[in-house]
Amino acid sequence: MQKLKILIIGSGGREHAIGWKIAQSLRVEKIFFAPGNAGTAKIGINIDIKAIDITKLVEFAKKEKIDLTLALPDDPLALGIVDEFKKESLRIWGPTKAAAKLEWSKAFAKNFMKKHNLPTAKFEIFSDYEMAKKYASDQILPIVIKASGLALGKGVIICETREQAYETLENIFIKKIFGESGKEIVIEKFLAGPEISIHALSDGKNYKIFPSSQDHKRISEGDTGLNTGGMGVVAPLSFVRKETMNKIEKEIIAPTLKAMADDGIPFEGILYPSVMLTKDGPKIIEFNARFGDPEAQVYMRLLNEDLLDIIEMCLDKKLDQMEIKWKNIFACNIALASAGYPGNYEKGNPILIEERGGGDDIVIFHAGTKIENDKLVTNGGRVLGVSATGNTLEEALAKAYSAVEKISFEGMQYRKDIGKMALSLK
Numbered sequence: 001m002q003k004l005k006i007l008i009i010g011s012g013g014r015e016h017a018i019g020w021k022i023a024q025s026l027r028v029e030k031i032f033f034a035p036g037n038a039g040t041a042k043i044g045i046n047i048d049i050k051a052i053d054i055t056k057l058v059e060f061a062k063k064e065k066i067d068l069t070l071a072l073p074d075d076p077l078a079l080g081i082v083d084e085f086k087k088e089s090l091r092i093w094g095p096t097k098a099a100a101k102l103e104w105s106k107a108f109a110k111n112f113m114k115k116h117n118l119p120t121a122k123f124e125i126f127s128d129y130e131m132a133k134k135y136a137s138d139q140i141l142p143i144v145i146k147a148s149g150l151a152l153g154k155g156v157i158i159c160e161t162r163e164q165a166y167e168t169l170e171n172i173f174i175k176k177i178f179g180e181s182g183k184e185i186v187i188e189k190f191l192a193g194p195e196i197s198i199h200a201l202s203d204g205k206n207y208k209i210f211p212s213s214q215d216h217k218r219i220s221e222g223d224t225g226l227n228t229g230g231m232g233v234v235a236p237l238s239f240v241r242k243e244t245m246n247k248i249e250k251e252i253i254a255p256t257l258k259a260m261a262d263d264g265i266p267f268e269g270i271l272y273p274s275v276m277l278t279k280d281g282p283k284i285i286e287f288n289a290r291f292g293d294p295e296a297q298v299y300m301r302l303l304n305e306d307l308l309d310i311i312e313m314c315l316d317k318k319l320d321q322m323e324i325k326w327k328n329i330f331a332c333n334i335a336l337a338s339a340g341y342p343g344n345y346e347k348g349n350p351i352l353i354e355e356r357g358g359g360d361d362i363v364i365f366h367a368g369t370k371i372e373n374d375k376l377v378t379n380g381g382r383v384l385g386v387s388a389t390g391n392t393l394e395e396a397l398a399k400a401y402s403a404v405e406k407i408s409f410e411g412m413q414y415r416k417d418i419g420k421m422a423l424s425l426k
Contacts, residue, residue, distance in 0.1 A: 102289055347377070
C-alpha cells in the first residue's frame with residue numbers, strides 16, 4: 001500500500017477537523033498544515049507558509065513531493081491555487097478559480113442563478129453609492145445588503161430600517177469597511193424561514209449530497225447581533241424531511257452543477273449552498289465553494305468512511321462508483337470565541353482546558369490557537385470548536401456544553417442556544 005504525503009491549506013477549525021479525519025486513514029504517511037494551529041500540530045507538521053502564499057506553497061509541495069494537497073479556505077481558492085498547482089502537475093483537490101467564483105463574487109453568483117432560473121431572492125447589483133441608496137429607499141423592509149467579495153462571513157447585513165440600510169451603504173462604499181470586497185454589492189429581498197447548510201461533493205460530473213446541517217451565524221443568542229464565520233452547528237436536521245432534500249437536489253444541486261458544466265466551468269470539490277426553507281420552497285441565499293466552518297467539524301464526526309478514499313475518487317471522477325456512509329447519530333459543534341469577535345479582539349490569552357471525561361464522544365477542534373512560551377494561547381476570533389456526538393441531538397448538545405464548562409480563557413464568549421431552533425422544529 002502506497003503511503004501518501006498530504007498538504008492541508010488553512011489554519012481554522014475546518015482544517016483541524018479534516019486533518020483529524022484524514023489522519024485516521026491507513027494510507028497516510030505524513031500530514032503538513034500551512035500554516036495550521038496548535039491543534040493541527042498534534043496530528044501533523046505545521047509549516048510557516050500563509051494560505052494565500054501560493055508561490056511558496058507550490059515550491060513546498062514540489063520539494064517535499066506532496067502526493068495530495070487539500071485547498072480548503074475560500075481565499076486561496078479565489079486566488080487560483082488549484083489552477084497554479086495543476087500547472088505544475090501537482091495533485092490538488094478543490095474548485096478552480098473560475099468555478100470558485102460562485103463564492104468569491106456574489107454578483108457573479110446571483111447573475112448565474114438568474115441566467116439558469118435557480119430559486120433565489122429578487123436582487124439588484126450596484127457599484128455606485130448614490131444609485132444603491134436610491135434603490136434601497138424604495139424597497140420593502142427588511143432588505144439584505146451583501147458585499148460581493150469575500151468578507152470572512154461578515155459581509156452580509158440584514159437591514160431592518162431605512163437608516164440602517166443607508167448606514168450600511170455608507171460603511172461599505174464610503175468608509176470601505178470591506179475594502180475591495182465591497183466595491184460591488186448585492187441588494188436583495190429578505191427571505192423568511194429556517195436557514196440550512198447543504199453540502200454536495202462533486203467530481204464535475206457526479207455528485208454526492210451530505211446530510212443537512214444548520215449553522216448559527218449571528219454572534220448572540222436568538223440569532224441577534226453581527227454576522228460571524230459561524231458560532232455553532234448541528235447535524236443532521238430532523239425537521240428537514242427526505243422530500244425536502246429531494247426537492248433541494250432536483251431544484252438546486254443538480255441544475256447548478258449541470259449549469260456550471262454547460263457554461264464550461266465544471267465544479268470539482270464541495271459545493272455548499274446556504275438554503276432558506278421559505279413558504280414558497282427552498283431558495284439559495286448564497287453559494288460557497290468549500291466546506292463550511294463549522295459545518296466540516298460535524299461532518300467529520302458523522303462520516304463513516306475513509307475521507308482520503310472519497311477525495312481520491314472525487315479527483316478520479318469516480319464518485320458514481322461509491323456510496324458514502326454516515327453514522328446513524330447526531331453531532332454538534334460549539335464555537336468558543338474571543339471577546340470583541342467579530343470585531344476587534346485580543347490575542348495571546350492563555351487557554352485552560354481541564355481534564356474531562358466523555359471519551360471519544362467529545363473532540364475539541366482548534367481554530368485561533370497557537371503555542372507561545374510552551375503555553376496554549378488564543379490567536380484568532382473563533383478560538384476552539386467543542387464537538388460532540390450522541391444518539392439524539394439533545395444528548396450531543398448536553399455533552400458539548402458540559403465540555404465547554406471545563407474550558408476557559410479571558411473574555412471567552414459562546415452561544416448557549418446552539419441547536420435550539422432545530423429542536424423546536426423537529
